[in-house]
Amino acid sequence: MAEEKFPGPIEIPLAIAKEWEKRFNDDTTVEDPKAKVKAFLIPRESLEKVLELKTEAVWAYIGINDNKEKTLLFVGGELDPETGKYINVYGSSNLQQNKSADADDSVVYDGSRPSPPY
Numbered sequence: 001m002a003e004e005k006f007p008g009p010i011e012i013p014l015a016i017a018k019e020w021e022k023r024f025n026d027d028t029t030v031e032d033p034k035a036k037v038k039a040f041l042i043p044r045e046s047l048e049k050v051l052e053l054k055t056e057a058v059w060a061y062i063g064i065n066d067n068k069e070k071t072l073l074f075v076g077g078e079l080d081p082e083t084g085k086y087i088n089v090y091g092s093s094n095l096q097q098n099k100s101a102d103a104d105d106s107v108v109y110d111g112s113r114p115s116p117p118y
Contacts, residue, residue: 010046010111011093017073017108020063027064037070037114046111050074055089061108074109 012020050058055076065071076089090106 010043010049010109011091011107012073012110013093014090014104014106014108017061017063017110020065020071020073021061023064024062024070037116039115040070040072040112041115041118042072043111046074046109049091049109050076053089053091057086059086059088065110070114071110072112 053076055078057077057079059075059077061073061075063071063073076091077086078089079085080087090108093105093107
């Protein structure tokens with residue numbers, strides 16, 4: 001992704017986020033140590049959007065985006081008092097393309113870039 005377009009869209013439809021997470025989980029390649037991701041560059045807007053959910057915690061799921069880059073997918077986390085486990089809390093899309101009557105408008109927040117190369 002070009003730096004002048006960083007971070008790009010940070011709202012990722014939940015269905016696409018699940019595809020990216022599955023792609024990461026199914027990835028059995030052995031990485032070249034020189035290409036191993038050591039950190040993620042995270043745009044402030046992504047963090048602010050997930051913090052607007054006012055949850056107790058934030059999940060950072062790992063996925064592989066359509067550019068074959070590892071990425072972090074941010075989701076709110078709320079403790080379920082019945083189970084004692086944290087559950088996912090999703091944002092709602094502000095994107096017009098996701099506003100059909102039967103569409104799930106749940107989103108997670110992205111925009112992160114792996115380092116290296118960024």
